Amino acid sequence: MKFEKWTVALTAAGVVSLASAAWAEEKASPIMTALSSTTISGYVDTSAQWNFGTGNTYMPPYRFGGSDKADGFNLNVVQLRIEKPLDESEWSSGYRADLWMGPDANTLGTTSINANGGSSDFAIRQGYVALRAPVGNGLDFKMGVFDSIIGYESLESGNNPNFTRSYGNTMEPTTHTGVLTSYRFNDMISASFGIANTMDPAIDSRAQNGAAGASAVRGPFAGFWNGLYSRVPALSPGGGGQNAKAESFKTYMGSLAITAPESLGFMAGSTLYGGIASGYNNNALGSGWGDNQTSYYVGGMMATPVTGLRLGAAFDYLDLRSLNPTAGTSIQPHSWAVAGYASFQATEKLSLHGRLEYTETNFGASAPGGVGDNDRLKIVATTLTAQYDLWKNVLSRVELRWDHSASGGDMFGTGRTVATPGGPLVLPGLQNAWMLAANIVYKF
Secondary structure, rough: OOOHHHHEEEEEEHOOOOHHHHHHHHHHHHHHHHHHOOOOEEEEEEEEEEEEEOOEEOOOOOOOOHHHOEEEEEEEEEEEEEEEOOOOOOEEEEEEEEEEEEEHHHHHHHOHHHHHHHHOEEEEEEEEEEEEEEEOOOOEEEEEEOOOOOOOOOOOOOOOOOOOOOOOHHHOOOOEEEEEEEEEEEOEEEEEEEEEEOOOOOOOOHHHOOEEEOOOOOOOOOOHHHHHHHEEEEEEEOOOOOOOOOOOOOEEEEEEEOOHHHHHHHHHHEEEEEEEEEEEOOOHHHHHOOOEEEEEEEEEEEEEOOOOOEEEEEEEEEEEOOOOEEEEEEEEEEEEEEEEEEEEEEOOOEEEEEEEEEEEEEEEEEOOOOEEEEEEEEEEEEEEEEEOOOOOOOOEEEEEEEEEEOOOOOOEOOOOEEOOOEEEEEEOOEEEEEEEEEEEEEOO
16 A cells, blocks of 8 residues: 555654554555546625715615715625535436625524624525436436526626616525425427525525514615505504414426527627516515515526627516504515616727616505505616726726616705604605616636
C-alpha cells in the first residue's frame, strides 16, 4: 500500500500506527472520490442605490427592494453553492446546497417552521438530493428544497437581464419543499411535475398547521396591501390556524418547455415555457393570512435575425381564493402582470437590456363600509440597464427604473399623515418613483 508523505511522517513520530494509518487511508478513499466531483461556486452581490425625491416609506413593491435599500450602499446577498451535479450514467446521483447570507436571505423567507423567529441574515435557498433513473431518456428527480419551476427571471440577480426584479417575479412562488420530477422527451420538448408541502417558501411548512397570523402587513406586496388598509380600516390580519387543511393536502406543480430546433434558422434556441403551481400558502402575499393560491405563468424568449438581439415576454397571474381574515370581511384578490424584454449584445463586453411591464391587483374586497370589488391598484414600470464586463468574473451594470401609479392616485414616497381609530397613518404622496442604481456582482 502506498501512503501519503504526511501519514508516513506521523507514523515515524509515533503519533499513529501503521495499521491505523492503512485503515484510515482505505476508508478515506471513497470520501475523496466523492469530493473529487463536488464543485464550490457562488457570488457576492452588492449595489448602490439613489431614489429621486424625499420620503421612502412606500417604495415600489417589487421583490428584494424596499425602503431599507434606498439612498445608500448595500450588500444584497452572498451565495455559496456546494454541488455534485448528475453525470451521464444511468443511475446517476448528486446533490446541491445553495446557502444565502445577507439581507436578501431574510426576504427569501425559507426559515424553517422549527426556527425561533426573527432575522438571521442566513437562509437555505436550495438543498436537495438529485437522482436519475434509466426510464426512457432518463427521469431526473430532486427531493428537498428547490426553486420554483415557473417564471422568466431567476432568484439570482446576476442571471437576469436587469438588476431589480419584475412584478411578475414578485408574485411568483420562490421555493418549495417536496419532490420534483423532470423528463426530456427530445431536443425540443421537456416537462416537469412536482409535489410539495405548501406554496410558501418556509422549509418543512405544513398546510394542516394553518397560517400563524401577523401583526402587520409585510412582504413584497406590502405597498399594495397597505394601500388597501388605508381605505378598509375594518380589515385586519387574523389569528393562527387560519383555513388549515387536511394532512393529505399538498401543493402540485407542472411545466412544459418547447425549444426551437436548429432547422428553424435564426429562431433556433428560442423557447416557449408554461407552468402552474397550486396549493396552500401559509403567508399569502406576505400578509400573514393563509389560504389557497394558484400561480399561472407563460413566457418565452425569441432569437431575432439581428445579431445580438433577443426579445422576451412573460405573463403571470396570481389567484388567492376565499381568503377570510376576519368575521364579516372577505377578500378574494388576484394580481396579474405582463412584461416585455429586449436584450442587445452591442460589443463583446457591453450589453443593453430593457423591460417594460404592467401589473394590476384587484383586491375583490368587501367589508362593512369598505371598498367594492373594483378597487384596484395599477403600476406601469420601465427599467433600462447597461452592463459592461470590465473585470474578469465581475458583472457591473447601471440601471434606471421608473415606476408609475396608473391607478390615478399616489402610491409611493411619504406624504400626509391622517388620524385613524388605530392611530396615525402615513400615506404615500408620489405618483412616480425614480431610481438609479449601480450593481456589482463577483462570481466565483
